[in-house]
Amino acid sequence: METNDQIIQDITSQEYEFGFITDIEMDRAPVGLNEDTIRFISQKKNEPEWMLNWRLKGYEAFLRQDMPIWQNFKLPHINLQGISYYAAPKTKKKFNSLDEIDPELLATFEKLGIPLNEQKALSGVAVDAVFDSISVATTYKEKLSELGIIFCSFGEAVQEHPELVRKYVGSVVPHSDNIFASLNTAVFSDGSFVYIPKGVRCPMELSTYFRINAENTGQFERTLIIADEGSYVSYLEGCTAPMRDENQLHAAVVELIALEGAEIKYSTVQNWYPGDKEGRGGIYNFVTKRGVCRGANSKISWTQVETGSAITWKYPGVILQGDNSVGEFYSIAVTKNKQIADTGTKMFHIGRNTKSRIISKGISAGHSNNSYRGLVQVGPKAENARNFTQCDSLLLGSECSANTFPYIETKNNTAMVEHEATTSKIGEDQIFYLNQRGINTEKAVALIVNGYVKEVLNQLPMEFAVEAQKLLSITLEGSVG
Amino acid sequence: MTKQITIPLYEDLLNGFNNTSIHGENETIQEARRNGFESFKRLGFPTRKNEDWKYTGITPFLQEQYHINGIAKEAEISAALINQASIPSLDSYRLVLLNGQLQTPIDTLPDFIRVKSIREAKENVDLVKYFGKNTDVNSFHFAALNTALFSNGLFLEIDAKAILDKPLHIVHAFTATGNLFIQPRHLIVVHSNASLSVIETVVSENPLSKIFVNSLTEVVVEENACFDHYVMQIAQIGTRLVHQTDVSQKRHSVYSNYTFSMPKADLIRNNLHVSLDDDQTETHLYGLYLGEGQQLIDNHSFINHKRPNCNSNEIYKGVLLDKAVGVFNGKVFVQPDAQKTNAFQQNNNLLLSNKATINTKPQLEIFADDVKCSHGATVGQLSKDAMFYLRSRGIGEEAARALLVNAFAFDVTEKIKIPALEQHVNHLIAQHIPVNKN
Numbered sequence: 074m075e076t077n078d079q080i081i082q083d084i085t086s087q088e089y090e091f092g093f094i095t096d097i098e099m100d101r102a103p104v105g106l107n108e109d110t111i112r113f114i115s116q117k118k119n120e121p122e123w124m125l126n127w128r129l130k131g132y133e134a135f136l137r138q139d140m141p142i143w144q145n146f147k148l149p150h151i152n153l154q155g156i157s158y159y160a161a162p163k164t165k166k167k168f169n170s171l172d173e174i175d176p177e178l179l180a181t182f183e184k185l186g187i188p189l190n191e192q193k194a195l196s197g198v199a200v201d202a203v204f205d206s207i208s209v210a211t212t213y214k215e216k217l218s219e220l221g222i223i224f225c226s227f228g229e230a231v232q233e234h235p236e237l238v239r240k241y242v243g244s245v246v247p248h249s250d251n252i253f254a255s256l257n258t259a260v261f262s263d264g265s266f267v268y269i270p271k272g273v274r275c276p277m278e279l280s281t282y283f284r285i286n287a288e289n290t291g292q293f294e295r296t297l298i299i300a301d302e303g304s305y306v307s308y309l310e311g312c313t314a315p316m317r318d319e320n321q322l323h324a325a326v327v328e329l330i331a332l333e334g335a336e337i338k339y340s341t342v343q344n345w346y347p348g349d350k351e352g353r354g355g356i357y358n359f360v361t362k363r364g365v366c367r368g369a370n371s372k373i374s375w376t377q378v379e380t381g382s383a384i385t386w387k388y389p390g391v392i393l394q395g396d397n398s399v400g401e402f403y404s405i406a407v408t409k410n411k412q413i414a415d416t417g418t419k420m421f422h423i424g425r426n427t428k429s430r431i432i433s434k435g436i437s438a439g440h441s442n443n444s445y446r447g448l449v450q451v452g453p454k455a456e457n458a459r460n461f462t463q464c465d466s467l468l469l470g471s472e473c474s475a476n477t478f479p480y481i482e483t484k485n486n487t488a489m490v491e492h493e494a495t496t497s498k499i500g501e502d503q504i505f506y507l508n509q510r511g512i513n514t515e516k517a518v519a520l521i522v523n524g525y526v527k528e529v530l531n532q533l534p535m536e537f538a539v540e541a542q543k544l545l546s547i548t549l550e551g552s553v554g
Numbered sequence: 555m556t557k558q559i560t561i562p563l564y565e566d567l568l569n570g571f572n573n574t575s576i577h578g579e580n581e582t583i584q585e586a587r588r589n590g591f592e593s594f595k596r597l598g599f600p601t602r603k604n605e606d607w608k609y610t611g612i613t614p615f616l617q618e619q620y621h622i623n624g625i626a627k628e629a630e631i632s633a634a635l636i637n638q639a640s641i642p643s644l645d646s647y648r649l650v651l652l653n654g655q656l657q658t659p660i661d662t663l664p665d666f667i668r669v670k671s672i673r674e675a676k677e678n679v680d681l682v683k684y685f686g687k688n689t690d691v692n693s694f695h696f697a698a699l700n701t702a703l704f705s706n707g708l709f710l711e712i713d714a715k716a717i718l719d720k721p722l723h724i725v726h727a728f729t730a731t732g733n734l735f736i737q738p739r740h741l742i743v744v745h746s747n748a749s750l751s752v753i754e755t756v757v758s759e760n761p762l763s764k765i766f767v768n769s770l771t772e773v774v775v776e777e778n779a780c781f782d783h784y785v786m787q788i789a790q791i792g793t794r795l796v797h798q799t800d801v802s803q804k805r806h807s808v809y810s811n812y813t814f815s816m817p818k819a820d821l822i823r824n825n826l827h828v829s830l831d832d833d834q835t836e837t838h839l840y841g842l843y844l845g846e847g848q849q850l851i852d853n854h855s856f857i858n859h860k861r862p863n864c865n866s867n868e869i870y871k872g873v874l875l876d877k878a879v880g881v882f883n884g885k886v887f888v889q890p891d892a893q894k895t896n897a898f899q900q901n902n903n904l905l906l907s908n909k910a911t912i913n914t915k916p917q918l919e920i921f922a923d924d925v926k927c928s929h930g931a932t933v934g935q936l937s938k939d940a941m942f943y944l945r946s947r948g949i950g951e952e953a954a955r956a957l958l959v960n961a962f963a964f965d966v967t968e969k970i971k972i973p974a975l976e977q978h979v980n981h982l983i984a985q986h987i988p989v990n991k992n
Contacts, residue, residue, distance in 0.1 A: 143605060145919075451933075453908070468923035471890065477918040482609075483933045486905035490933040492916070498923045 104157045108132065111259050114159050118228050118263075121235060127248065131258025134249035141252065144386065145444045145476055146413045151322055151357065158260040158293070217275075223268040224279055227295050230266035237268055241299055245328040245365045245392070253324040254361040257293045261326070264295035269304040269335070278534050280309040294325035300335035302368065307338040309537050323382075325360045333368025333395065338376070340533050342541050345381035352411030352440075355383025362389035366398030369424070374401035376532045378541045379414060388446065390419030393427035393455075400429040403529040407545065408441030408473070417447035417464075417478075422455035422488070433464035434526050437473035444476040451488040458485060462492040467499065467525060563616050563735070564598055570622050571702055580676045586686035590701030593691045600695045609881040609913040610852045615794045615821050618764050620735035622703075631657065631727055632759070638788060639725040639755040644974040646723040646753065653728055654706050654738030654769075666716035667750075668709075672739055675709040680743050684774050688800040688829060696796045697825075700770040704739035707769075710752075714745040714776075721751040721784075721972055728758040728765050728793065740771040744779040746804075751782040753975060756797075758789040758819075766794045773799060775807040777832075782971060784812045788982070789819035791847075798825040805832035811839045812970060813853070814979055817846035817875075817986055826855040830864045830892075840966045841870035842979070844986055845878025845910070852881035859892040866896070871966050872903040873959055874910035875986070882914040884929070890921045899929035904936065904962055906955075906987075936962075956987045 103110070111132055115125040140148060217224050223234060230238050248258040269275055300306050323345070329337050339362075348355025358381075364373035375389040385408075391400030402418035420429040429449065437443035445464045466475035477494045499521050507517035526545065530538055571591050579587075599616060600607040631652045649669060650657040656671040663669060675681050691698040712718065728736065744750050758765055767789075775781045789795060803809050815822045828837050843851045857866045872880045886897045903912045916929040936958050944954035960967075963983055970976040 466918075466920070468920070468925075471893070471923045472921075473923070474919065474921040476920065477916070477929070479915060479917075479931065481912070481914045481931055481933060483903075483905065483913075484911045486908045486910060486935050488905070488933060489935075491930070492932070493928065493930040494916070494918060495926075495928040496918055496920050497926050 105154050106156070106158060106260065110158050114260060114262065117159060118231070120231055123239060124231055127243065128259050131248040131255045135252060135255035135259055137249075138252040138255060144415050145446070145478070146384065146415060146442055149357075149384075153256070153322075156322065159262055220273050220276070221270040222273060222275055223266065225266055227261070227264040227266050227297065230297075234266070234268070237299065238266065238297065241330055242295075242297055242328070245330060245363050246326050246361050250361060253359045254326050257295060257324050257326045257361070261293040261295040264297070264325070266296075267298040267306060267308065269300045269306045271301045272303040273301075274304065275306040278307045278309055278537075280311070292321070292323045292325070296325070296327040298328070298337055298339070299330045300332065300337050300371075302332045303334040305336045307340070307534055309340045309342075309534065311342040311344075311537070311540065322357045323359065327360065327362040327389075329364030329373055331364065331366050331368065331371035331373050331398075334370045335368065336372040336374075337364060338374045338534075339364070339389075340537055341375075341377040341379075342537060342544060343377065343379045343381055343385070344544050347381045347410065347412050348383040350410050352383060355412075356381065358382040358385045358387065360387040362387060363392065363419075364390070364400070365392040366395050366400065366424075366427075368398075369395040370397045371395050372399040372401070374403070374532070375418065376403040376529065377405070377416075378529070378533070378544065379404070379406040379416060380544050383412060385412075385414040385416055388417050388419050388448075390421070390448075391429065392421045392423065393429065393458075394423045396424040397426045398424055399427070402429075402431045402433070403532045404433045405436070405526045405529045405541075405545070406433070406443055407436045407438075408443045409438040410441060411439070412441040414442070415444045415446060417445045419448040420450070420460060422449075422451045422458035422460070425454070425456040426458070427455055428459045429461075431460070431462040431464070432528055434529055435464070435466040435475055436469065436522065436526075437466065437475050438469040439473055441473045442476070443474070444478065445494070446478040446480075448480040448482070449490055449492070451483040451485050451490065453484045455485050456487050458488040458490075460488075460490045464494045465525070466494070466496040467522070468496065469498065561599070561613070561616050563620060563622075566620070566622055567699065567703065568595060579673075580682055582682050583676065583685060586691075587702050590686075590691045590698045591703075593698040594695065594702055597695045597698055606854060606883070609879070610821075610823060610850060612823075615766065618733045620733045620764070620766060621730075622735045631729070635727050635729060635757055635759055636725060638757040639727070639786075641723070641753070641755075641974055641978045644721070644723065644753075644972070644978070646721045647718075648723045648725065649708070650725045650727060651708060651738070653730070653734070653736055654726075656706075656708060663722075664716070664718070666713040667718060667722075668711050670709045672704075672707040672709045672741065678709065678711075680711055681709055681741060684743060684772065684802075685741060686772075688772055688774075688802045688827070689770065689798075694798065694825065696768050697770055697798050697800075700737045700739060700768050700798070704737045704770070707739040707741075709741050711743040712745060712748045712750050715747045716745075717749040718751065721753050724752060724754045726754060726756045726769075728756070728767060728789070730763050730765050733764045733766075735766045735768070738767070738769045740769070741774075742771065742781075743774045744776060744781045746777040746779055748776075749780040751784075751972070753784040753786065753972070755786040756789050756795065758793040762792070764792050764794065766796075768796045770798045770800070773801040773809070775801065775803045775809050777804045778806045779804075780808045782810045782812075784814075784970070784972075784975060786814050786816070787819065787822055788816040789822075791818050791820065793819045794821040795819055796821075796823045796825075799827065801826075801828040803828065803830050803832070803835040803837065806834050808836045809838070810969075812966075813839075813841040814982075815841070815843040815845075815851045815853070816982055817844055817849060819849065821850050821852075823852040824854065826853070827858070828856070828866070829858045830860055830866070833861045833863050835861075835864045837864070837866040838969070839866075839868040839870075840969050842963055842966045843870070843872045843880060844983060845872070845874045845876075845880050846986060847876050847878065849878045850881070851878070852883075854883045854885075856885045857887065857897065859886070859888045859895045859897065861891060862893045862895070864892065864895055866898070868899040869965055869969075870901045871963055872901070872912060873906060873962065873983075873987075874903065874912060875906050877907070877909040879910070880912045880914075882912075882931075883917065884915075885917040885919065886927060886929070888918075888920040888922050888925055888927065893922050893924040895922065895925040895927065897925070897927040901929075901931045902962070902965075903931075903933045904959065905933060906935065906959075952987075956984045959983060959987045
């Protein structure tokens with residue numbers, strides 16, 4: 074077992090590979106949070122008055138709420154007054170081609186292994202690159218606009234499509250939903266906006282790469298995706314952040330709206346700075362993600378691969394309002410060192426014949442703490458609702474923990490709800506079996522882990538699956554060979 | 555700290571403690587009472603803000619003006635009440651407690667088993683050794699209250715290496731002429747290598763008065779001992795039961811708990827805590843709850859794996875009719891030391907009415923890596939195919955339904971080691987099913 078111990082040692086001691094700081098001039102708000110900050114942000118972004126009022130409503134709700142206490146970890150003190158709530162790259166002009174973009178910025182993406190140019194040329198992915206809160210480049214926009222698809226930064230959408238934004242923003246995650254969502258409502262800087270018109274199948278994967286860059290800047294993204302009747306869209310979100318010592322708060326809000334017969338697939342690969350071996354530094358990832366299947370026969374699917382952040386705390390959920398609507402949640406959460414993950418999903422069955430499926434795979438190593446927390450709620454009118462939940466945990470090392478908190482609340486006697494969970498380590502017999510066939514222990518572990526998460530990886534779009542696999546292998550390097 | 559609810563009862567109880575004479579009790583018990591009291595004063599009654607009471611609002615059950623002063627004296631035990639508890643063709647020893655007070659005369663028991671009221675047994679070495687040791691008064695509101703103000707109860711101990719030839723049937727009867735808040739306290743010690751089987755039956759009369767029972771049973775299963783613990787809760791409307799069982803298991807011991815919560819009682823809340831204090835223990839928790847009317851049945855269990863090589867196995871089944879609400883929360887906690895733990899947990903629920911509700915939350919918290927832990931939870935209804943199969947063979951709808959519910963409960967009922975009791979439980983299930991149509 075000495076090799077295994079060595080492997081575990083290796084994972085525990087992995088340092089963050091994507092840590093570096095890009096030097097770009099910033100235009101930032103004064104440190105601190107008050108009504109003036111909110112007015113400053115709103116003014117900076119040249120927002121209409123209803124937007125400002127909505128922000129202020131969010132701020133009021135934020136002041137009314139206390140920090141939650143129910144989570145399965147100790148919430149570190151976050152000095153919300155010590156954060157600058159707005160930072161934007163100074164260059165404000167619009168680009169027509171990638172050549173005009175700051176080469177240093179492009180180099181940053183290069184280092185991340187996500188060259189925009191290459192992606193544009195090879196994969197056909199339209200990239201809305203969010204570099205510290207403000208969108209600086211949008212590709213393939215023209216091609217998309219031919220189909221009537223709107224894919225732009227949130228700020229742009231507020232300017233150009235105010236009727237859509239006003240109608241849908243805050244309709245899934247209300248301004249008073251939780252303290253971090255309220256904070257986001259008050260101070261969100263930018264984000265992405267997607268609208269797919271009736272009957273249109275978006276021909277390519279839409280993708281946004283997030284990056285937190287300015288020191289001491291909390292990142293408050295707001296994403297709103299609307300799929301009109303009978304449309305389809307697949308959206309990818311991937312994140313990396315440079316290394317630093319101070320904790321950074323990330324409180325994003327993502328809202329998905331699927332109208333009748335529409336389908337939204339939302340995939341996330343999250344690899345923010347997890348802190349060093351002692352758990353110092355690292356991002357606090359407190360995100361509110363929720364989708365609503367508003368019309369009949371609609372479908373929303375969440376897929377997430379969470380490997381980074383000091384604390385990952387989010388529950389992407391689906392409100393299954395329309396009859397026959399479907400909600401899915403696929404998740405891989407890997408924690409090592411002193412990382413904490415408290416993640417899972419919420420499925421609200423409201424309409425008839427609604428179905429949901431939850432597959433969650435947790436891998437914990439080192440001194441980390443990995444929790445699945447999920448809620449499946451079946452309302453009195455959700456005839457024939459069906460849910461299947463499976464959450465498995467894999468423990469690598471004897472000092473980590475894996476927890477499961479599934480809540481099931483059923484008020485309808487025609488509902489079928491199933492939940493199962495297992496926790497174990499990699500079986501010695503499994504490794505033995507592979508050893509016997511000439512596969513060394515490292516490769517065997519890799520094979521087993523790969524098989525273990527395959528069900529979720531398979532859900533990712535091709536381009537992303539490759540990156541996710543790469544991420545997993547970097548994260549678990551040493552144990553997966 | 556969670557906010558306390560201020561109800562007159564809370565004040566009454568605080569005053570009640572000041573009026574309770576604890577002089578003459580053993581120093582350990584006095585100390586425990588004081589701790590419990592301080593803790594309760596701080597905690598108060600739980601609200602729904604408290605995670606453990608999220609689905610069970612206790613406040614509506616505490617509104618009545620309860621009589622709380624210690625032991626109700628003049629209550630008479632009726633034959634009808636005892637009859638409710640009787641289990642046909644069961645060969646057993648029997649003890650009767652009325653409102654927590656041991657009734658004399660008691661059946662002649664073998665010498666190796668001793669039964670006393672907990673107040674009389676105050677100087678017993680084992681009582682002093684084990685009393686309050688497994689009860690966490692700092693986090694459990696009702697346990698703190700019980701420790702502070704318990705009236706009386708049972709102290710039962712079986713000698714090392716002794717084996718009781720037939721089950722011991724303990725009838726907990728409750729009756730009152732006014733509203734009564736009563737707090738019995740029991741301690742069962744099974745010494746090393748002993749084997750004991752106990753059936754506890756909780757019954758109450760159906761008066762207009764409300765009876766709130768906050769009982770606490772401590773169980774110690776010593777090395778190599780084996781204890782089968784059956785709990786039948788068949789109390790009547792108007793009765794509210796909050797029952798905590800704190801079990802401590804020593805090396806190589808086997809503890810099996812069977813809890814059957816039957817219809818009628820307004821509220822049943824069970825807290826079953828098993829602490830696996832040493833290596834190589836075996837624990838089985840089986841439960842069946844049958845909710846009817848407006849009943850609220852809440853089963854909380856907590857298995858604390860502290861040491862290596864322990865096995866635990868839990869199966870709870872629920873059947874809910876009418877507007878009944880069922881709650882299940884099973885927590886398995888594996889401490890860093892508890893390598894080679896094997897823990898299994900299952901909760902299945904059958905909703906037989908569209909007004910019934912079930913809230914279930916199986917929970918795993920694992921801090922050791924070389925373990926095998928799994929849990930499963932389901933909510934469903936009777937299969938239409940199965941129903942059709944039976945109906946097409948000439949079985950009436952009611953009979954078919956009863957048959958299927960019995961089959962559903964089979965995983966639990968088949969585990970009962972006393973045939974007469976198994977029959978009785980099946981009979982009770984069948985009795986309640988056909989009456990209800992959706």
